[in-house]
Structure formats: structure tokens, C-alpha cells
Amino acid sequence: MGRHSGSVKQKLRKGLWSPEEDEKLVKYITRFGVGCWSSVPQHAGLQRCGKSCRLRWINYLRPDLKRGTFSQQEENIILDLHQVLGNRWAQIAAQLPGRTDNEIKNFWNSCLKKKLMKQGIDPNTHKPITGGNAYVNDKNVEFMDKESGYYPSSSSSMPVAVELERAFDINNGGLMLSSSMENGSIRDTLLSKSVCDPLLLAEYHSGIDLTGYNSNLLAQYHQTNYGTTSLPSLDHQNPEFSDHSGSKMTTSSLLINEGRESSSTTNSSNMNTGFQSMTFEGEMFQLNDVNVKSEQGCVGQWQHHMHDVQLNNASDVNIYPMGSLPGEYPDVFHQI
DNA sequence: AAAAACTGCAACCGCCAGATA
């Protein structure tokens, strides 16, 4: 196989890089750029394998590395993305400019993992470790890090998957976090969809930028994945709504007051629940499924399946993106 | 003060997929 291949049997150096070696590598890459790594050691005068040179450059010598401690925002992004992507460090690193997969992996293993466990959250599943169910209302505080403000009860920066998970576990009008997997993990749910845009979800939800699609982070994501920073307008989205019989809603616009329980269509009180439901004309609506497809980098379609509800006339209901408040983002979704 | 335990992180290892001969 290709591993450790090469005719040169001369002894290669291992272990930590010396400043002299770093200098040689930097000089070479600066002058000739990154190309065939297997030939770099020979040309740069290094007693290392090409793989080692590559790693040293990518993880340490590259000039665009940020280094230093992770910011709270970076930490939140890692947590959100890990929840969706799992240990796909390279993919996570792609969303964090100046950070390497190795750095993020180390940060996760040495810090975030422990932090989550301290909060009673299983770092693998991102679900509460404690047995049985835990009510979210008020009591969810015990799973939060009050100091860092992560998982606040207002849900404004709660990881999207947690929030969505909550949406799946509604019981007798009370919201529950379930430690069982009977409803499937959010990760499974999202990954089972045709295309998923996790960063979009994370950012969309987090309230980093209420205009959602315009942040640099997302622009970079789209540049990386779709070769363009031109971001779609929310106005172009075409959600479809149907009841579980499959018939389309006839509403001109339908409000799913994301992340909050609404006591009326225009009033978003009861902010503590953080699940996706609403009350309209005295009836409670809940989301049982969220299907997020991505077409050319945008959410092309949301599909919300309602249960036990026949919604015939809800023309005065609107839809808001996660994290926004009614009035801040009116009429971004239109019925098709 | 010394030894042990812990922590953070750089680097290595083995596997894999895609490219190329």
C-alpha cells in the first residue's frame, strides 16, 4: 500500500519539530507552495516523511491559523455542529476559520466533553445522562451551564438539535426531554433527510444574526460548499404545509412560531418552553417532523406535518425563522 | 521538595478513497 511507501529507507526523524525544521518547511512552502507532499522532504532538506510535513504545515505552520483559546461563539458552533455531524472534525473545522480539525478534536476531548458531562449531558448523544425523563420547563436549568449562559432557558442560543428534539417530545401539553431514543436522535433525523445544511440550522437558530443568511459565517460556508457567497433570500423559500392526510393547507401564510409556544398568533409569550408549537384559535399545533432540504445551499423546503388539526383559514398567521420574534421577520415564508 | 497524577496538545498510526500508472 501507499503508506510508508518510498524507496528511501534512510532513517526519518520523528517526534517534535525543531525550529530549524520548521524554518526549512516554511521557507520551502512559502517559495514553492503546497504541492506534492511526498517530495517536500527531499526538496526542503528534511529528514521527515511527506505526511509529517503536511501535518506540521496544516496544524501548526500555516499562516492563517488563529490559535489561542476558543471563543464562546466558536464553542457553541462546535457543540451545535457536533450534535449534527458527530466526530467529523474536518467538516466542523471547515466552519471555523483558522481552526484545524486536530485542534477542535483536542478541544473536544479535553474540554467540551467534560463540560457536557458535568452538565449531565451525554457528549455522544447530546442527551441528558440521567435516567428517565426530565421536564424542560424551569427544571431544564439543571442541565445548563449558568455561568457560560449556554442552553439558556430562553432558548436563544440553545443548540438547534436540542430544541428540535424538544419539539419531538411533547407530552400532554407539557414538554419533556426524553433520554430514550424512541423518537430517534435529532442527528438521525437530520441525517436521514436528503440534504442537510447543519450550519444553516445552527446559525439560523442561534440568533447570531437575525437576518440569518447574511452572516459572514454562512457566506463562508456557502463559498466552501457551493462556490458562491451569494446567499438565497428567505423570500424564495417555499414551504409546504400539509396535515397528516397529505392535503395541502390552504393558508396564505401559516405561523409556526419557532421555538416558542404562542398563546395567540400575535403574542409570543411563554418563552420558556423552546419547542415548536403554537396555539391558534384555541387549538394547539405542534411539529412532529421537520424536513429540511437544501437546494444549492438554501433551505428549499420545509415540511411541517400537523397532527389532529385541520387548519382551514389562518391567513393572519405568519412564519418566523428560529430565534426571531414576531414582527422582526414577517412573511418570510409563503404558501405555495 | 519530591513524587504522582493530571492536562493539553503535537504528532503518529492505520485506514480509506480517489487518482494514476
Place this chain on the structure above:
DNA sequence: CTATCTGGCGGTTGCAGTTTT
């Protein structure tokens, strides 16, 4: 089509520095 090469990735190790006993 097969074998080989290469780069990329995630898991793991080893070591230096720090903290605790």
C-alpha cells in the same frame, strides 16, 4: 482491471508542563 501512490481523516499515543498530594 489491478496495483500502487497519495492525501485526508479520525483515533490514539506520548511527552512536556502544571497541579496536586
